Amino acid sequence: MSNIHIFAEKLRSLGLRPTQQRIIIYSLLFDRKDTFHFTIDDLQNILKNTSTKKISLATIYNTIHSLKDKGYLKEISINSEKTYFDTNISKHHHFFDESKRELIDLNDKDVGKIKIKKAVPGKKITSIEVLVKIANNN
Amino acid sequence: MSNIHIFAEKLRSLGLRPTQQRIIIYSLLFDRKDTFHFTIDDLQNILKNTSTKKISLATIYNTIHSLKDKGYLKEISINSEKTYFDTNISKHHHFFDESKRELIDLNDKDVGKIKIKKAVPGKKITSIEVLVKIANNN
DNA sequence: ACGTAATTTATAATGATTCTAAATTAGTGT
DNA sequence: ACACTAATTTAGAATCATTATAAATTACGT
Ligand SMILES: [Mn+2]
Ligand SMILES: [Mn+2]
Ligand SMILES: [Zn+2]
Ligand SMILES: [Zn+2]
Numbered sequence: 001m002s003n004i005h006i007f008a009e010k011l012r013s014l015g016l017r018p019t020q021q022r023i024i025i026y027s028l029l030f031d032r033k034d035t036f037h038f039t040i041d042d043l044q045n046i047l048k049n050t051s052t053k054k055i056s057l058a059t060i061y062n063t064i065h066s067l068k069d070k071g072y073l074k075e076i077s078i079n080s081e082k083t084y085f086d087t088n089i090s091k092h093h094h095f096f097d098e099s100k101r102e103l104i105d106l107n108d109k110d111v112g113k114i115k116i117k118k119a120v121p122g123k124k125i126t127s128i129e130v131l132v133k134i135a136n137n138n
Numbered sequence: 139m140s141n142i143h144i145f146a147e148k149l150r151s152l153g154l155r156p157t158q159q160r161i162i163i164y165s166l167l168f169d170r171k172d173t174f175h176f177t178i179d180d181l182q183n184i185l186k187n188t189s190t191k192k193i194s195l196a197t198i199y200n201t202i203h204s205l206k207d208k209g210y211l212k213e214i215s216i217n218s219e220k221t222y223f224d225t226n227i228s229k230h231h232h233f234f235d236e237s238k239r240e241l242i243d244l245n246d247k248d249v250g251k252i253k254i255k256k257a258v259p260g261k262k263i264t265s266i267e268v269l270v271k272i273a274n275n276n
Numbered sequence: 277a278c279g280t281a282a283t284t285t286a287t288a289a290t291g292a293t294t295c296t297a298a299a300t301t302a303g304t305g306t
Numbered sequence: 307a308c309a310c311t312a313a314t315t316t317a318g319a320a321t322c323a324t325t326a327t328a329a330a331t332t333a334c335g336t
Binding site for chain 1: 213215216217218221233235236237242244245247248249250251252253254255256258260261262263264265266267268269270271272273274275
Binding site: 155156157158178179195196199221 | 292293294295301302303
């Protein structure tokens with residue numbers, strides 16, 4: 001059973017035709033052990049360097065947005081300069097390394113329980129996310 | 139002692155000439171009791187509706203960036219659609235109302251102590267920020 | 277293989293932000 | 307008050323990321 005076939009099935013199960021481009025992108029994003037945090041620009045560069053097949057920028061955007069809409073990617077806003085995507089769609093938090101300007105996952109268990117002592121009338125909490133900025137020591 | 143004169147002195151003390159445009163913007167931002175969260179677009183609309191003097195978009199950007207660079211405004215990224223600025227420069231957290239798409243301050247004291255149980259070698263924590271998304275009940 | 281709809285692609289359009297260079301204004305000295 | 311100079315404002319152009327368009331290609335059921 002080749003990975004490609006498995007990815008093709010995954011895509012099909014999402015209602016997305018397993019095109020060559022989607023399989024290449026899907027395997028780049030998900031055929032790895034760890035969470036992958038990336039920008040569209042990152043992805044474009046990696047694809048340029050690792051894939052023989054040229055994938056247009058429009059297709060990169062289309063594919064990422066499809067995967068995001070299907071709930072397979074999370075979008076993360078850290079600053080106005082870049083938009084990040086995250087293959088870890090579970091509830092979790094982040095370190096942001098100000099030096100390398102990259103995200104590192106903080107498991108939900110890595111953060112103590114967060115107590116919110118204020119409520120807004122008529123509103124309920126839908127999510128709580130912590131962003132921990134880090135920089136080089138000294 | 140008019141407010142305008144006070145604002146003029148404030149600006150001067152920041153190394154910014156108290157021009158008519160800056161005084162108008164400064165008083166709009168800071169002559170209020172509560173924190174003000176806004177986008178450039180918000181500011182432009184408010185100025186259009188409240189000020190007789192027309193202020194160019196370039197000047198709005200210039201002024202906001204000057205104030206941000208001087209540490210009098212904080213920039214906040216919630217999502218990729220808009221960039222928010224915050225007149226509250228103290229360490230604090232936020233509610234983000236998904237319905238109204240607006241920010242509400244969460245005082246540092248309104249959030250229980252946050253314990254980060256993971257460290258990154260060679261890195262130190264420079265800030266911890268919590269974003270609590272809220273939506274209409276039911 | 278054929279037909280058709282889905283997808284990809286090059287390219288154009290958009291929108292927010294930044295840049296540019298000319299016009300205006302604020303502060304200084306007379 | 308007037309003149310001078312540097313700082314600031316401004317309209318408009320440039321840039322950059324993202325989205326839209328519409329023609330070419332591909333996937334897939336028949
Ligand atoms: Mn990169
Ligand atoms: Mn608004
Ligand atoms: Zn993550
Ligand atoms: Zn705030």
